[in-house]
Amino acid sequence: MPQLFRPRANALARWIVLLAVIGTIFLGTGATFYLRSDFDTGVNHPLAQPVPFSHQHHVAGLGLDCRYCHTGVETSAVAGIPPTEVCMTCHSQIWTNAAVLAPVRESFASGKPIAWTQVNHVADYVFFNHAIHVAKGVACVTCHGEVDRMPLMMRAHPMQMEWCLGCHRNPTPYLRPPADVFDPEWSPPQDIAAMQAALASHEKIDPSKMTDCYVCHR
Amino acid sequence: MAEARAATLVRGDPGYPEITGRIASIVLAGRLPRIFWLGFLGFFALMLLFLFAIAYLVAAGVGKLGLNVPVVWGTMITNVVWWIGIGHAGTLISAVLLLFRQPWRNSINRFAEAMTLLAVAMAGLFPILHLGRPWFFYWLLPLPNTHMHWPQWRSPLVWDFAAIATYIVVSLLFWYMGLIPDLAVLRDRARSRGAQVFYGLLALGWRGSAFHWKRHQTVYFLLAAIATPLVVSVHSVVSLDFAVAIVPGYHSTIFPPYFVAGALYSGFAMVLTIAIPLRAAFGLRDFITQRHIDNGVKVMLAAGMLVAYGYLSETFFSWYSGTPYDRYELFARFLGPYAPCFWIMLACNVGALQLLWFRRVRNNMALLFGIALVINVGMWLERFVIVVSGPANDFLPSAWNTATLTWLDFALLFGSLGTFFALMFLFVRILPAISIFEVAEEAHQEGAA
């Protein structure tokens, strides 16, 4: 009876087995990394906006305070996107007929809101509250990145649950004096570690409270 | 005469080539009896129903099943327990009896293993269908996720997941290991090139050298040793889903042994349900003889009596516990909304069982087949009664309610049966339903004896 398979088949079989094992491991790790990569999380991808608004220009250049536009940040869950009228307070005076600002003028005239593209976005079942974070000494840049260096707004952190938990389980290293939370240029002093420890105890920041599920999910 | 014949494991004195030839021919001979194809088509139709039912369930939601609050567990859980139980007989026959050197197992272990594999596959499907959001079933696995979130290890469902997964893997390996030499036989006897390559690949280059046989036996026995504890552990873990809960009627320490006994009971019932028609259809009376059947029935009888004892002690302890909740649950089981299920169950599992004490019954294949079917029904009802009657009347009477089954419950149950048997038929068609080399051993040992 003739041989069904050539002798090479044996070697081939062994290789297939080996590759199958390696491949599985590779796929597993690959997926794990992909989920955390910028491709998937959208970190560092500037998004197109109806008006190419530059935080770099307005914050670093003109030195506007975050709260000038994001008025709700200290009192409300949402920091708030500035109403068109806020843009017009200046732009009714300067750049009054700049082409890029046409949508702003159009919106103000027609009463139709400008449809900004959301950059920093958490899932709908996550109830994030700006006011309490700001009050406890978590700076804007801690989550939103160095917006004063962003010509176009982009996501600085993945905003995945493990990223949130990273801070909620160990908040101290992310704190700064509440007075400085709105200062994008803030540089930590020498004794920052001691200062943060003091802040944590003074503000009664306790991870055991901050890691309850319903702190974010209700 | 008949007795004398029944005493032998391999009837007549077929030489090895004849054994090999007759078993292999089932697979290799192109044509099978029409009855085979008719049966296959029937079950295949049910298989299609199963697929449709699953699609509908996932699309519409578990609300389409006979469920409500308080009865949030229903036929899906019942089916899991039932199928797992059926699986057990296969493992017992192939692994435990192998270790105990029970030669009579040899001619039924192959399809018993296949039965196990398919039954456990069915059982593995239902926990997922049971979920409200089946697409997230993998959250029960400890995966490195971006939620920084692990499963909740105290939950018996997590243990379950592990137990069933292990059982599937081990059963598969064990079954395949046993198949290899026979696959080689088929490869060598196959005529068409396609069949040769097909079996050739599966046979993994088996040449039947003494060296091969030695390795094979070692691994085979090792796997048997690994599989044996599963016979006890898997269903014990499954039973913990109930025993751990505080629901009256669930919260009982007898559950693990009681469930294992039940598993073997229903398992052997299923073995008979398959073996009897199989030997009739393919003229395998010489390999699956009276004695195989007889032994199987005796195991079934023993297991059945254990189960009956389980009912007794369950009843006694519900009363003896003195808690009003357990006592009421017991009362409800006898006279409550689900009482008919309970009494039918009792009639099937304890009543019908008693017939098996009589040799004449044990020798009457048609009757045995009927009894086996009845017991299969009874064991499903047993699991159903356990699952629903506790929650239906637990602690606060205001919450009591009963759920009525819908067409979907039955579509999924009978669909899974259809799928099981359809695949069983395919197995018989393309793989040797009886272990060639082991029957040969069997004959050899008999010849020596």
Next chain:
Amino acid sequence: MSATAEPLDLARLRAEAVERGPQFWRSLEELADTAAFREYLHNEFPRLAARFDIAPDRRGVLKLMAASLAMAGLTACKKADHIAPYVDKPADVTPGRALHYATALSIGGYGFGAIVESHEGRPTKVEGNPDHPASLGASDAIMQAACLGLYDPERSRTPTKDEQAMSWDAFLGEVAALRDEIGNREGAGFALMIGPITSPSEAWLIDRLRAAYPRMLLCVHDPLAADGERTALQQVFGRATATLPRLGQADVIVSLDADFLGEGPGRLAHARAFSSRRIVRDGATTMARLYAIESTPTITGASADHRWAVRGSAVPAIAAALAARLGLGADVNAPVPSAALDAIAADLRKAAGTGLVVAGPHQSADVHLQVHAMNASLGSFGLAVDYIPPPDYRPPGAVSLGALVEQMRRGAVTALLVLDANPAYTAPGDVSFAEALVKVPRTMHVGRYVDATAKASRWHVPLAHDLERWGDIRAFDGTASIIQPLVQPLYGGHAASEVLSALLGEYSASPLDTLRTYWREIGGLDDAAWRAAIQRGVISGTTSAPVVSNAAPVLSSKVNPAGTGIEVRVVPDPWLRAGEYANNAWLQELPRPLSKIVWGNAALVAPATAGRLQLASGDVVRVARDNNAIELPVSIEPGHPEEVITIALGFGQSAIGQVGNGVGANAFPLRAGEALWFLDGLSVSKAEARAAVVTTQHHHSMEGRDIVRNGTLAEYVANPTFAKDREPAPSGTLYPPWPSREEAWAMVIDQTACIGCMACVSACQAENNIPTVGVDEVANGHEMHWLRVDRYYTGSVDNPGVVFQPVPCMHCEEAPCEEVCPVNATVHTHDGLNAQIYNRCVGTRYCSQNCPYKVRRFNFLDYQPFAEGTGSPLAALMNPDVSVRSRGVMEKCTYCVQRIERGRIEAELADQPIADGAVTPACAQACPTQAIIFGNRNDPGSRVRRLHEHPLDYALLAELNTRPRTTYLARVSNPNPALAKLEEPVHG
């Protein structure tokens, strides 16, 4: 949570309108015509606008009622979403922070003060107004469901003529034509029909109208009205007068078929006052005692210490017999044991000025005369009972419905305008309104729905909802409130006052103008007082002063004999009233307090009567008066009077909307002549059909389990810890105890105070985005209410005791659910909550299986689809602080964790601990009797801590060692020892 913020021009404009007065408002009025408003909607409310034009099918409507909110849906998509900021942000709005406005809601024409929560211009939740006498901060199911009614996509949307859409101006044209027609003949031939109203400004307009058209016909049609009391007191005082029982002052209360806890415009206030004399929480050892004699099971009877169920027509005899024992008139024999009446009389006499007899409004004038005489002889005037001028508008010379229909049939009426009434549905069987209407050439209907009357009329005009109109209204004690709109009319509805002004020729008068004018000129409110009234929700100084009169009691000698044979007792459905709320799924699906029936009405009969007639629950009976017959299923109710069938009104409508149409049977046609509440001479026969009576509770006995522990006041005084004594000491546990350094949230439910009114359940539904599932799903046992009120019967089935037990999540410290969830979807928190994480849940349902209290609810099907476009205007109803749960997810009571978190964040921002009472769950806030107390058990000063240490406090199923955070105060009743041997005590 979402960064989306719908703009709110109206909130600011309204606020400024309040500041600047009418002229500014007019400018907004111009903006408010329908077309422009839709345009505005599309610009500013895009999410909603997408949902305003859909024509939903029945299932659709149920989904709408389930009210999905894309914003809060359980969807986690990474793809970029769009943010629509304000163009011009109102000064008083901070996106993400709710605003609260004081207003009032009209129920049966009477005012109930409300505080309405508004998120970026979307009214989402109604609470009671603590400053309002009719609400005292509490609310009931109808108030809670008001927001759903506001967004109901089936409300009438546009004026129509012969079912063709018309403009408001076209309607004004019609009104002008009408004025021309009737102007030169003093209004002869014109008839105005209104529903029950108490609005001073509307009354003022109608009076002006009647002055302008002396010969016009005015008909006040209130299908739930009863004139016995009015007639009787007219006879006594010589002028229209209403009784105002002061239950807070009463030690002994005898209810002669009066359901003062469940019925009437003062029900919430009465419940508060009554419970204030019943609770024995803080060292009190006295209780008021309530004797209830009633013609159908009510929650008042359930709260009574002694209760007798009699046929309604037997009550006059009982009143006379009781009066006789108080030395008034001759004795007659009554269906209540003589010895019992002796004991009651003795008890009343002992209580003297604090004894109170209350009669049901639907009882005859004779009964009310007897009652007035009894209260007079007890010297209870000014103490336990007061008399005030009735707040409702019943002008002399108004004609009855029957009289009006007679005129119409004779062709004497050439024009009829029906304002907020639905006579085509609510007319008695012997008044064929519909036929008569055909004889009227010019017919106009103004209402919220295109209902039976709207369909029968040529013209229909949508009426604005209370939350979208200006108006005023009086409470049961006369106190007036301003109704202020929270949104522009969503469907272009118009206020009643607009229609009345139009009839007066003031076509462009806005409701605010009219209101402001009335209150400035007649009401005498200057701008400051006006602003104060709007802020507080109450106009100070408008409460009616009690009538000071020592009018001699008139004793009616005649006593109508009780009827014989089967008597049909019709009652208003507690939630649907006369049917005006029939299209509200929350109310349809809210279990009735005693029968627990949902989505329909049934023929309630006593077990004995059912036995005699060989009826079983679910059998269909045919109840007929001559050619008017209805068929409805039987439901056997323990404690129901024998030979009586109770049928609820408000059901069986054919033209209210897809939710309410065809639900139940319409009992109005059974009424005839004087017999409006107790109908006899009806034929009752068993039909061959069977129909399901869908209820949410199927087992009514406690099976001897120690679930609702109760005792008498005597037992309590003898042994205050009688409830605790039966409790086993908590056994050990393998798990370490939870650390509880900060708050330990806990709830105590006082079963003595609980009257089973279901307000808590509806409040929970409104606060927590809980879907309705529809009748079929409830029949499957899939209802979603997080909080249920269990009702158990104790004692004999003929006159059982009734106990209520609200069962929310117990938030066990050793929670069985937490141990079995495979995915950590239900976990313990540092402050002791048992948190349920919807987005983690995979739906194994093991937690529900293992919950001994069965308080968990599962989304068996997709009750709240969140895909855009499948929603409805109801999407705006959702509470943005609570996730909308998806199919396959378990949910349950969270102690309103969103409120806890709000409270915590606000406290931390203020750098203070959370004060006791700063966090109140919706159920506790709504409860009329304050039976639910919530707080921090670790705070030694908190009320919940005090009550947890109260001797009556016990834990449900404590023997399971679950260590619940929700505990109960045992129920204490106060039966009359003298009666104890006479009949089985009500308490179990």
